[in-house]
Amino acid sequence: MAWELIAATKRQALKEAIPAEWVTPADILPSEDQLDVTSFSKESGFFTKEELDITSTPALAILSNLGSGLWTAEDVTRAFCKTATAAQQLTNCLSEIFFDKAIARAKELDAYFQQTGKTKGPLHGLPVSIKDNFNIAGHDSTIGFTSLVNKPATHNSVIVDMLLEAGAVLYCKTNVSTAMMISESVNNVFGRTVNPRCRKLTTGGSSGGEAALIAFGGSRIGVGSDIGGSLRIPAACTGLFTIRPSFGRLPNSLARACLEGQESVNGVIGPIAPTLEEIVFWTKTIISQQPWRQDPKCLPIPWRPVEMKQKTSLKIAILWNDGIVTPTPPVSRALRETVEKLKAAGHEILPWNATGHLEMLGLLQRMFLADGGKSVRELLEPTGEPFRPEMKMWDEAAEMSVYDLWQTHRSRNALCKAYLRRWNDSGIDALLCPATPYSGVANGKFAYAGYTCVFNLLDYPAVSFPCGVVSNKDIDTAYDDAHQPLSDWDAQIQRDYSADLVHGMPVNLQLVGRRLEEEAVLAMTDLVLNDLAVAA
Structure with a gap:
């Protein structure tokens, strides 16, 4: 079949996977000119009070209610499946739907709890959404x-097995960019995912489907991946939290990747959530399962708690701009x-030059x-699918010799050593630096990922x-x-900037720590957020 027909058939199958009773009636859907749809669930009258209570409750409190028997896994799962349906209708954020399997899984967990009085793992009954590239047997990873x-x-994928072992309920997969190499979540199969905070704005990529679903309220914790900013950019576009960990801390084995075998820059996985507490909890939970026993590239580093007193003073370098693109106003x-x-809270602040950033982007x-x-x-040709315009570089690229690639690695290693020194x-x-130059940007206009991808190379x-x-x-x-x-790039971003369009959008920043010190950078982020809250 021609690629257009394949895509249309897949989209129709996705639509038909939604139970009829959860499809939001057309007469109560927001009109296309209503840009912010994040309050739809609460204001539509289509959701019960219990459903709204469940989906607005942080993950740790959901788990507490499941552990006490106040809520059942089935009720929690149904609430998130129904909300995910509305998110899909309004933002086009999903790529795979398997609500029936999720409900069956939730019923099994409830039966186990009723029979034993115990929960089955630290994520017992918690619905977790996952990015399209993570393999689940029996479902596509397009x-x-x-x-x-x-x-x-x-x-x-290894992370899928670990989530199931921990008691999670998987119920949907979320949309990505073609090859997961575009900074917006758009492809020729499912089309474009839009931002629920403003549907004229991008939700970022390539984990943009996750960010849209979570920002809408259809998930509390989602799992994405990052090879150049694919977690941090969507989190920034939607005002959420995430961590891009160092390679080897979290399991990425048996996930699908377009550039599989490319190890010059390693892809990593991480959580996206509305709160830092949920990010810390998820990360600690997975590391505590000893992923190095299942993923041969995970390092045997257990979770190392880092306690920071309220008055701890940090020495924080500030990257005001990277010498290539000026952040938008x-x-x-x-x-x-x-x-x-941060200065008022007693932290020592010093400027940081973007030495080496331009060279790293080139590499x-x-x-x-x-x-x-x-x-x-090779993935486009079987169906005659064309290169998307965002992937022009791949269409025009010339193959590098092995020798030249090795010389590129030498340059990379030298830059990493100089940065560490x-x-x-x-x-x-x-x-501390911007996560992206934007607080928001129109669909199709995301032009620069330099603030994130240099830290993938490092x-x-x-x-x-979100800094408040x-x-x-x-x-x-x-x-x-x-x-x-x-x-x-800078000139283009300046021309595209619209203060009216991004009005009301949250701004994310990025806090970067030493390699393999995830616990420390999470603890420092918590300290920074507490100090910002006190100063507010």
Whole structure:
């Protein structure tokens, strides 16, 4: 079949997988000109009070209610499945739906609880959404390619087995960008996922389906992946929390990847959630299951608690801009205001130069394109699917020789060593910078991922977190009159900036720590958030 027909058939099958009683009636759906749909569940009258209570409750409290018998796993699962249905209708965030299996699983967990009086694992009965690339036996992992439609996985990814072992209920998979290499979640199979906070804005990529579902309220904790910002960008676009861990802390084995075999920059997995507490809980839970016993590339590093006293003083370096792209006005203001509050709280602040960032971006591009686009092309050709315009670089790439790739690795290693030396010499605890140049950007206009992907090359853990600042069209009207674009990217982003369009959008920043010190960067983020709350 032609790729267009394959895609249309898959979309129809996805639609038909939704139980009729959960399809939101057309007459109560928001009109297309209602951009913010995050309050739909509460205001529509389509959801019961119990359903709203469940989906608005943080994951740890849900687990507490399940453990006490106050709620059943079936009721919790049904509430999230129904809400995910509405999220799909309004944001196009899902790629696979298996609500029937989820309810059957929840019933089994309830029976176990009734028979034993015990929960089955630390995630007993908690619905967890997962990104499309994680394999679940019997379901597609298309990663946005029509050639992978109706080719269900024959095995589970390691993280899927670990989630099931911990008692989680899996109920849906979420949309991604083609090949998971575009900073927006759009592909030729399912189309574009939009931002529930403003449907004219992108939800980011490639874990954008997860971010849209969670921001809408159809999930409390989702699992995504990150090779250049694919967790941190969607979290920033929707005002959520995430952590991009160092490679080896969390299991990524047996997940589907378009650039499978590419190990110049390793992809990692991580959680997305509305609160930092949920991020910490999920990460600790998975690491406590000893993933290195199931994933041969996971390191045998147990969870190492880091306690920080309320008055702990950190030495934090500030990257105001990366010398390539200036943050848009709301992000620049958010960084300034955050720094002033941190200074007032007693933290030592010093500037950080973007030495090596431009070189790292160049190396990243060369490494991602080293096969001359063959990996992408081989997945497009069977159905005649064209390259999307966002993937022009892959279409035009020339294959690199093995020797040239090795020389690229030499350059990468030298840059990593120089960055580590500079970090050590400065004595900093953490680096604070934008997560993206944007507080929000129109669909199709996300142009720069440099603030995230350099830390993939360095393999440093990084938390993307909402800092409490919201875009304001009356304050963040335009760039400083003296601003001169730092690059063509910078000039384009300045031209595209609209204070009106992003009004009211939350701003995320990024806190970066030392490699393999996830517990520390999470604890430092918590301290920073507490200090910002006190100063508010």
